[in-house]
Amino acid sequence: MSDFDPIVIVGSGLAGYGVARELRRLDKATPLVIVSRDHAGFYSKPMLSNALAGNKTAATLVMKPAEKMAAELGATVRTHSRVQRIDTAAKTIALADGETLAYRDLVLALGADPIRLALDGDAADAVLSVNDLDDYARFAERLEGATRVAVLGAGLIGCEFANDLLARGVTPTVIDLAERPLSRLLPEAASARLRERLEAAGVRFRFGVAASRIDRSAGGLRVTLSDGSTIAADLVLSAIGLRPRTALAQAAGLAVQRGVVVDRWLATSAPNVYAVGDCAEVEGHSLPFVLPLMQQGRALAATLAGTPTPVVYPAMPVTVKTPACPTVVCPPPVDAAGTWRTDLSDDGCAAHFHADDGALLGFAVLGSATTQKQSLAARVAGLIA
Known part of the structure; x- marks a missing residue:
């Protein structure tokens, strides 16, 4: 490592680009490299669950392409590059193409992966999740001509997608083992009000059951539930939650629990390595929302610019994108x-x-x-x- 090695950010989502933007407000000189496993275009991931009502395509959701982000940030943006290995002793990362990059500081903004149910049936592999732009493009393409969509999960993302599908004339059926929507976030009376309004708008719910198998049928797909009943669907969307991406950090010997373990300075258990966003677990808290990662970005940027700054989490309300309620x-x-x-x-x-x-x-x-x-x-x- 030399004094001229860059700050390397792995991940080009809201968390990764958020750190980069905040850093450039404080430090315009330190070399900056952003490594992205996809096209690295800047877009707002939370918009994926209400893009249908706005007639958005994957292309129109991109606010700025990687080239423009690189120019604005004075950074090198490496698109379609996967990190294979982190060597915390040598302060390097190895890319899948064989190249090795040295870093002064490394920021992991790896995100999270959708949790997948273990489903039986000859169409289990047809279940979709929407976690990025490519996922959304596939979902939108498969949605053409569909009128019935089964949504697995009545949490925040499941309810948002169900409401959004109504704008396309689709009848969504939301399936969840819980007894009510947003059961982890809302008290019973508030949850009942949300259900009432969504049902009045056209959403159907099946609570107390889970999908056990997905099979192809003459009319599309057949979803078999844990009570033996079935639901006919043209498409099945899984929205049961996210799991922080921790494999890369764990393989490098970093402390990992639910997410990559960091302290209030967003520092991992290895020197000069930090984690932010959906992959990070900050003093036991894993919060996959926009406001926490904005707080993280500001704090970490200050630290990287030479002023160690702990993250502060004020009250951070979450807006649920359900226009029906x-x-x-x-x-x-x-x-x-x-x-x-x-x-x-x-x-x-x-x-x-x-x-x-x-x-x-x-x-x-x-x-x-x-x-x-x-x-x-x-x-x-x-x-x-």
Whole structure:
């Protein structure tokens, strides 16, 4: 390693490009290399789950191609390049084409992969997931002519896609082992309101069951559920969650749990190696949302520019993209002790999670109550202060 070795960022999603942009605001001179396994065009991944209503294609979702990002950032952007190995002692990464790159500092912005169910049936391999632009392009192509889509998972992404499919005249059936939508984020009354509004818009739900097999049939696909019932579909979309990409870090000897383990300075267990975004586990927290990675990007950029800066997580409400029932949730910490209190009206729902001492630890607002989100967020203590 020399003083002229670059900062290398592996990953060109919102997290990777976010660090690069924040770094260039503070440091315009240090060489910067961004290594991407795909085309490295800049786009907003959260837009994938509501792109149908806007008649977006994979091409129109790209805001800036890799060449423009490279010019704006004064960086070298390596497209379609896979990192095979990290040598933390030598401070190098080995690419699949045999090239070795030295780094001053290495930032892992590897993202996450969709969790895949172990399904039986002769069409199990036909199940789609949408996790990037290429996935979205395949999904949109297969959607042509489809009128029935089975969505596996009633979490945030599953509900967003179900709502978005309505814009294409598709009838989505959402399947989940849980008993209600967004069961990990919303209290029961708020979840019931979301279900009511989505069903009124045309979404169908099957709760308390899971898909067990997918078979081809004369009319398309047949989804067999764990209770033995079946659902006819033209397409099956899996949206049951994401698993942080940790294999590369683990092979390099970095500490890995659910994600790549980092401290508040986003530092891994190896010197000069950091992790951000969906692949990172920050003091036990894995938060696959936009606001946390923005906080990470600002903090890490300052550290890389010479001012060690710990990440701070203020209250970070999550906007659920379900126009049939506008929803914003700021979930309480997973291990928080307290009680949900919910107020319902004809056009809104406001739920507040209070600790035993009365402190507001989280909230969920739906419909007209979403106007309260800023005032409520100001009252919630941050996750990492």
